[in-house]
Amino acid sequence: MQTVLEHIRQLESECEVTQESVKDIAKIAKRCRRTFERQQELATERHEAHRKERKRRWHEIKKPARSMLPTPLWQDLMDLNSRRQDTAQAALSVDAADEFVIRRPPDMDDDAEA
Secondary structure: OHHHHHHHHHHHHOOOOOHHHHHHHHHHHHHHHHHHHHHHHHHHHHHHHHHHHHHHHHHHHHHHHHHOOOHHHHHHHHHHHHHHHHHHHHHHHHHHHHHOOOOOOOOHHHHHHO
8 A cells, every 4th residue: 555655646746647657556556456355355254254153152052951851851752742742633633523513505595585
């Protein structure tokens, strides 16, 4: 950046601006821009890596709560839960079968007579 500024200051002090000096400044400015873009890409990559690491750590923190129970006990609880759901569904289907009623639409003849 300082090199670009020095060249700009030199141009201000010179009476005449040559095509060659403008090309030199453009080359230096282009190099600076590429450097800034490279730095921005590196910062983005670091940010993304940091975000993924935070996400991984968060999942590692949540994982022990689940793994505190021994695996056979955890499986027994899952089986018990599924059996409770099956029993509840069976009870609902029996109750629903007792209350199931088929209703016929009124006949057209009944409407005509009324």
